[in-house]
Amino acid sequence: MFQRIAIIGLGLIGGSLGLALQKAKAAHRIVGYDQGKGVSDRARKIGAIDVAYSTLTDTLRDADLVIFATPVGAMRTLLQSSAPYLAPGAVVTDVASTKAQVITWAEEFLPATISFVGGHPMAGKELSGVEASDADLFKDHIYCLTPTARTRAIAIEKVAAMVEMIGARVRFLEPTEHDGQVAGVSHLPFLASIALVNTLAEDGAWEDASLLAASGFRDSSRLAAGSPEMYRDICLTNSEAITRWLDEYITSLQGLRTRIAAHDKDLDETFTQARQARQKWHAER
Amino acid sequence: MFQRIAIIGLGLIGGSLGLALQKAKAAHRIVGYDQGKGVSDRARKIGAIDVAYSTLTDTLRDADLVIFATPVGAMRTLLQSSAPYLAPGAVVTDVASTKAQVITWAEEFLPATISFVGGHPMAGKELSGVEASDADLFKDHIYCLTPTARTRAIAIEKVAAMVEMIGARVRFLEPTEHDGQVAGVSHLPFLASIALVNTLAEDGAWEDASLLAASGFRDSSRLAAGSPEMYRDICLTNSEAITRWLDEYITSLQGLRTRIAAHDKDLDETFTQARQARQKWHAER
Numbered sequence: 001m002f003q004r005i006a007i008i009g010l011g012l013i014g015g016s017l018g019l020a021l022q023k024a025k026a027a028h029r030i031v032g033y034d035q036g037k038g039v040s041d042r043a044r045k046i047g048a049i050d051v052a053y054s055t056l057t058d059t060l061r062d063a064d065l066v067i068f069a070t071p072v073g074a075m076r077t078l079l080q081s082s083a084p085y086l087a088p089g090a091v092v093t094d095v096a097s098t099k100a101q102v103i104t105w106a107e108e109f110l111p112a113t114i115s116f117v118g119g120h121p122m123a124g125k126e127l128s129g130v131e132a133s134d135a136d137l138f139k140d141h142i143y144c145l146t147p148t149a150r151t152r153a154i155a156i157e158k159v160a161a162m163v164e165m166i167g168a169r170v171r172f173l174e175p176t177e178h179d180g181q182v183a184g185v186s187h188l189p190f191l192a193s194i195a196l197v198n199t200l201a202e203d204g205a206w207e208d209a210s211l212l213a214a215s216g217f218r219d220s221s222r223l224a225a226g227s228p229e230m231y232r233d234i235c236l237t238n239s240e241a242i243t244r245w246l247d248e249y250i251t252s253l254q255g256l257r258t259r260i261a262a263h264d265k266d267l268d269e270t271f272t273q274a275r276q277a278r279q280k281w282h283a284e285r
Numbered sequence: 286m287f288q289r290i291a292i293i294g295l296g297l298i299g300g301s302l303g304l305a306l307q308k309a310k311a312a313h314r315i316v317g318y319d320q321g322k323g324v325s326d327r328a329r330k331i332g333a334i335d336v337a338y339s340t341l342t343d344t345l346r347d348a349d350l351v352i353f354a355t356p357v358g359a360m361r362t363l364l365q366s367s368a369p370y371l372a373p374g375a376v377v378t379d380v381a382s383t384k385a386q387v388i389t390w391a392e393e394f395l396p397a398t399i400s401f402v403g404g405h406p407m408a409g410k411e412l413s414g415v416e417a418s419d420a421d422l423f424k425d426h427i428y429c430l431t432p433t434a435r436t437r438a439i440a441i442e443k444v445a446a447m448v449e450m451i452g453a454r455v456r457f458l459e460p461t462e463h464d465g466q467v468a469g470v471s472h473l474p475f476l477a478s479i480a481l482v483n484t485l486a487e488d489g490a491w492e493d494a495s496l497l498a499a500s501g502f503r504d505s506s507r508l509a510a511g512s513p514e515m516y517r518d519i520c521l522t523n524s525e526a527i528t529r530w531l532d533e534y535i536t537s538l539q540g541l542r543t544r545i546a547a548h549d550k551d552l553d554e555t556f557t558q559a560r561q562a563r564q565k566w567h568a569e570r
Contacts, residue, residue, distance in 0.1 A: 122499050142496055171496065181494035184485050189505040191545075194559045195537040196477055199530070200469050201562035209466035210566050211427055211456065214407050217566075220474040222504045224563045228556035235545045235552055245484070246542040250535055252480040257531040260476075260520045267520055271513035274479045277486035278509045281495050281502075 001161065002027035006063035008056065008078065010034040010043040013095050013121065014069030015133030018048030020166035023135045033059035034130075043130045060085040065093070065162065072096035073233030079109045088113040091155045093162075095119055097182065097230070099146045099175040101237040107150070115155030118146040118175060120182070121168060128227075136167070143168035146175040176241075183241035188249060190231055191242070193223035286446065287312035291348035293341065293363065295319035295328040298380050298406065299354030300418030303333030305451035308420045318344035319415075328415045345370040350378070350447065357381035358518030364394045373398040376440045378447075380404055382467065382515070384431045384460040386522040392435070400440030403431040403460060405467070406453060413512075421452070428453035431460040461526075468526035473534060475516055476527070478508035 005027040007014045011034075018030055032049035033056055034040045040052035053059040060066060060082055068078055075096050086092065092114055096102050099118040106116035123141040125132065143163045147156045163170045173181070200206055200217075235242060259267055290312040292299045296319075303315055317334035318341055319325050325337035338344040345351060345367055353363055360381050371377065377399055381387050384403040391401035408426040410417065428448040432441045448455045458466070485491055485502075520527060544552055 122497055124500065141499075144497070177490075181490060181497050184488065184490075185494050185498040185502050188484075189481060189501045191538070191541055192477055192481055193505060194556055195534060195541060196474060197559040197563050198555065199473075199534045199537045201559070203469065203533070205462075205466060205469075206562075209470050210569075212407055212429070212466050213470040213566060214426075215409065216474045216508050217470050219504045219507045220478060221559075221563045221566075223501050224556075224559040226556075226560070228553040228560060231556055232550070232553035236548055236550070239545050239548055243542055243546045246538060246545070248488075249480060249484045250538050250542070252484045253476070253531060253535050253538070256476055256480060257528055257535070260524050260531070261528045263521055263524055265517070265521070268513040268517035270483065271479055271509075271511075271516055274482040274486070274506075274509040275511070275513060277491075278482050278506045281498060281506070284495075 001165070002065045004028065004063045005030045005065045005067065006059045007032040007049060007067045007069055008034075008059060008082070009068060009070035009074070010039050010048065010130050011069065012124065012128050012130070012132050012137075014067070015043050015046070015048045015130040016135065016137040017067060017069060017095075017166065018043060019046070019133050019135035020138060021162070022047060024165040026162065026165045027065070031059055031063070039130055043133075046130065046133060048130065048133055056082060057085045060087070062087050063090060065091050065158065068092065068094040068096075070094075070096070071227070071230045071233060072098050072102060072237050073229060075102050076105050079105050083109045083111060086110070086114050090114055091158050092116045093119045093159045095121055097186070097234050098238040099144075099178045103146065103148060103175050115152045117151055117155050117159040119159060119163070120144040120146070120178065123168070139167035141168050142171045144171050144173055144178050146173050146178050148175065179238050180241045180244075183238055184245050187231075187234055187238060187242050188245040190223045190226060191246065192249065193221055197221050197224045286450070287350045289313065289348045290315045290350045290352065291344050292317040292334060292352045292354055293319075293344060293367070294353060294355035294359070295324050295333065295415050296354065297409065297413045297415070297417050297422075299352070300328050300331070300333045300415035301420065301422035302352060302354060302380075302451065303328060304331070304418050304420035305423060306447070307332060309450040311447065311450045312350070316344055316348070324415055328418075331415065331418060333415065333418055341367060342370045345372070347372050348375060350376050350443065353377065353379040353381075355379075355381070356512070356515045356518060357383050357387060357522050358514060360387050361390050364390050368394045368396060371395070371399050375399055376443050377401045378404045378444045380406055382471070382519050383523040384429075384463045388431065388433060388460050400437045402436055402440050402444040404444060404448070405429040405431070405463065408453070424452035426453050427456045429456050429458055429463050431458050431463050433460065464523050465526045465529075468523055468530050472516075472519055472523060472527050473530040475508045475511060476531065477534065478506055482506050482509045
């Protein structure tokens with residue numbers, strides 16, 4: 001299908017893409033690069049890539065499909081510094097958590113001969129790093145693609161074919177539609193978790209109270225263990241959608257606060273509503 | 286140690302207390318009652334109790350330790366209707382999630398010959414019902430006891446001995462101190478989860494967006510699957526502490542909202558603070 005796939009960034013996502021693409025025999029050769037010391041070699045050893053390069057320039061040479069598998073914070077610089085070395089006609093995609101800003105950068109920096117198709121696989125696990133890579137990480141998971149009116153049809157087809165080869169399900173969305181939806185289902189839960197942990201940990205009695213924290217706190221604080229730098233960059237590139245969701249969330253909490261202060265005996269109806277929505281989501285999953 | 290222990294309410298907690306107390310040979314006889322059809326018999330069959338009674342009166346007769354293992358919503362009626370049938374000198378304890386209100390009811394309804402010691406085991410699991418009972422449910426978990434200045438020393442000693450027999454660790458707290466701490470580590474996370482699910486599910490694009498919801502949403506929505514009636518009663522009996530925590534939480538979210546809207550590049554410091562507090566809690570656990 002592809003002659004040469006280049007994967008830039010070999011963490012959990014880049015490494016898993018490599019393994020999944022190798023398993024699907026998606027290319028004659030899969031090459032890779034990571035700026036972390038020794039990372040590319042470890043990716044080669046586990047079979048995620050065939051060749052580990054030590055420079056971005058060498059990695060991009062002659063690749064017909066380039067995957068930027070880095071957090072959104074690295075994307076601007078990466079697009080800018082890659083632009084002169086991409087092969088004419090190459091298709092470029094990424095895996096970053098926000099899409100509108102990345103697409104603006106791609107349109108700004110990439111030459112007209114290059115097609116960029118924004119991507120975002122909805123898969124992950126708690127472990128990170130190339131060692132945690134898994135060829136089945138994307139299997140049956142949704143993989144968002146966010147082409148725009150300017151994206152060439154042939155490039156969209158190629159990236160969609162790549163997504164299907166790794167067992168994921170393509171979902172086409174407008175970039176801003178994608179950013180609004182992930183702000184709700186992913187970025188808002190992270191911020192809710194951060195605020196929860198900080199509210200509790202900043203309280204004078206936390207040292208005592210933390211002894212009483214059990215599975216409820218464990219689950220609702222888990223997201224707060226995520227990468228601070230990655231989430232900072234997500235907030236910086238998806239500020240508008242995130243603040244809109246935070247406003248809705250705060251309004252909902254204020255409603256609960258008012259009713260609890262008033263000893264509202266019908267609170268269970270609101271709790272049942274949430275429980276049912278959660279169960280419906282869980283059942284359909 | 287005890288002649289006759291009576292357990293009223295044979296769900297997960299009541300059933301597990303029965304199994305754990307049987308294992309510890311804590312009494313010559315353990316008897317039980319549950320108003321649910323067939324529940325007491327099932328508790329007897331799994332060995333949580335020796336005798337299953339069909340009335341509250343019969344169950345309480347001659348018991349020197351009585352455990353009310355019901356949600357807080359049932360406590361007022363239970364204390365009131367039990368009062369005439371408790372054996373003089375009996376020690377009574379409970380497992381309800383909030384303590385100050387329960388203690389007020391106990392002082393209002395129980396005769397002077399009865400000693401009440403408020404209790405709250407910090408243990409549970411996702412499954413409920415007597416079939417999910419586990420003799421080791423409380424092992425190494427904290428078990429709060431909230432005696433007041435009016436509680437007899439001998440009654441406190443007896444309930445503390447019971448807690449140690451089931452392998453749990455006694456933690457003495459003032460009732461209002463307990464309620465304030467659990468409002469933070471347990472009731473606030475529940476309400477944060479409820480508000481999150483309702484905020485998302487009430488949005489027009491939820492049907493589409495829910496397809497993108499993954500492990501982050503799963504973890505932060507899990508608490509919203511809890512019993513609506515139990516949490517309503519918790520809110521009704523712990524309103525003051527809960528609203529105080531909700532105010533703090535909303536303030537924290539508003540702070541994040543302002544900084545995200547302003548594209549604050551130092552947000553990662555706040556995220557790191559939460560991550561470290563979470564990791565510290567996890568490591569000490």
